[in-house]
Amino acid sequence: MALETLLRLEAVSKIFPGGAVGLDAVDLDIGQGEFLSLLGPSGCGKTTSLRVVGGFEQPSSGRVLLDGQDITGLRPYDRPVNTVFQDYALFPHMNVEENVGFGLSLRGLGAAETGRRVRTALDLVGLADKIGARVSALSGGQRQRVALARAIVCEPRVLLLDEPLSALDAHLREQMQVELKRLQAQLGTTFIMVTHDQTEALSISDRIVVMNRGRIEQIASPAVLYDAPATRFVAGFIGTMNVLECRLVERRSGTIIAAAGPLTFEAGAGDNASGGTLLVGIRPEDVLIEPDGVPGRVIGTVFHGRTLRLHVELLDGTPLTIDAPRSDLSADYGSGQTIHLRVRPGIARILRPN
Numbered sequence: 552m553a554l555e556t557l558l559r560l561e562a563v564s565k566i567f568p569g570g571a572v573g574l575d576a577v578d579l580d581i582g583q584g585e586f587l588s589l590l591g592p593s594g595c596g597k598t599t600s601l602r603v604v605g606g607f608e609q610p611s612s613g614r615v616l617l618d619g620q621d622i623t624g625l626r627p628y629d630r631p632v633n634t635v636f637q638d639y640a641l642f643p644h645m646n647v648e649e650n651v652g653f654g655l656s657l658r659g660l661g662a663a664e665t666g667r668r669v670r671t672a673l674d675l676v677g678l679a680d681k682i683g684a685r686v687s688a689l690s691g692g693q694r695q696r697v698a699l700a701r702a703i704v705c706e707p708r709v710l711l712l713d714e715p716l717s718a719l720d721a722h723l724r725e726q727m728q729v730e731l732k733r734l735q736a737q738l739g740t741t742f743i744m745v746t747h748d749q750t751e752a753l754s755i756s757d758r759i760v761v762m763n764r765g766r767i768e769q770i771a772s773p774a775v776l777y778d779a780p781a782t783r784f785v786a787g788f789i790g791t792m793n794v795l796e797c798r799l800v801e802r803r804s805g806t807i808i809a810a811a812g813p814l815t816f817e818a819g820a821g822d823n824a825s826g827g828t829l830l831v832g833i834r835p836e837d838v839l840i841e842p843d844g845v846p847g848r849v850i851g852t853v854f855h856g857r858t859l860r861l862h863v864e865l866l867d868g869t870p871l872t873i874d875a876p877r878s879d880l881s882a883d884y885g886s887g888q889t890i891h892l893r894v895r896p897g898i899a900r901i902l903r904p905n
């Protein structure tokens with residue numbers, strides 16, 4: 552990684568009393584100034600990871616290092632880390648200024664300096680005009696900004712955000728994603744955000760950590776995760792992907808010829824291809840409708856705006872999902888119709904089975 556490592560998780564495991572596995576030997580390096588997302592299904596260990604970094608949870612084994620210093624045993628308030636909680640956790644009886652300044656007064660900062668920093672933080676989140684407002688009078692989006700301001704006012708090295716936008720409606724959520732990203736770039740602070748929403752993670756992060764059952768499946772940039780998912784789990788979690796059991800037809804230099812039923816195609820580099828069968832991932836946009844392709848029967852269509860999603864069955868029953876640009880379609884396709892298909896060469900991924 553190009554960035555200097557700020558935070559390191561070293562073989563961190565968390566077994567809860569009763570035996571539930573929160574984290575299973577997680578190794579993770581996070582760069583200074585990075586926007587990192589933890590993505591995965593419910594129960595995969597995202598919140599536990601954040602709580603271990605924040606000091607709210609002690610790992611059963613392993614270490615947490617900040618700038619090379621072991622901070623595993625430090626209490627939350629002794630770490631240069633702040634958290635934006637999922638439910639905001641604002642103080643309802645305090646106004647905006649008091650909420651945002653609370654942590655600073657705990658640290659014994661004088662009134663003048665506290666006031667200055669509170670105003671700066673509120674400016675950064677676009678809430679300067681609400682400084683005297685009661686929290687109960689604010690909208691959901693405004694409360695989210697107060698929670699953000701309250702976390703950044705302490706000038707943490709690392710900001711932890713647990714599903715920060717999940718309570719907002721879709722439109723506001725998208726707007727806040729842009730603002731979060733802008734804020735992070737402006738501050739240069741390392742952000743670690745938990746989300747179960749792949750679209751959100753893809754649109755906002757420098758890197759994404761995909762988690763499954765307390766383990767890391769893959770760490771990569773959004774583009775690499777999308778174009779080159781490493782495992783069946785990641786392929787199934789990021790975007791839509793046809794995951795096909797294929798025969799290895801032929802191995803050529805740097806490429807592989809694979810076949811799913813009657814559909815033969817050139818897959819990407821297959822260093823991890825072994826034996827006669829392969830697990831191959833193909834994006835719906837990489838299946839092309841072409842007259843010299845193999846026949847398939849349309850069993851359903853879904854209108855997606857610029858593309859039409861076709862659910863197709865090849866003659867042997869192999870199911871395929873296809874996204875066809877609507878500008879390319881000479882006619883609208885309907886159920887029962889036969890079309891001819893080809894896989895865009897060199898783009899299918901060989902996946903590790905989980």
Ligand SMILES: Nc1ncnc2c1ncn2[C@@H]1O[C@H](COP(=O)(O)OP(=O)(O)O)[C@@H](O)[C@H]1O
Binds near residue numbers: 568569592596
């Ligand atoms: N305090 C706890 N006591 C017992 N089990 C827990 C506790 N917190 C989390 N777990 C378990 O640890 C696993 C990971 O939980 P969590 O990190 O909250 O997942 P996520 O945030 O990804 O949904 C789950 O199986 C969950 O039930």
Ligand SMILES: [Mg+2]
Binds near residue numbers: 597745
């Ligand atoms: Mg959680």
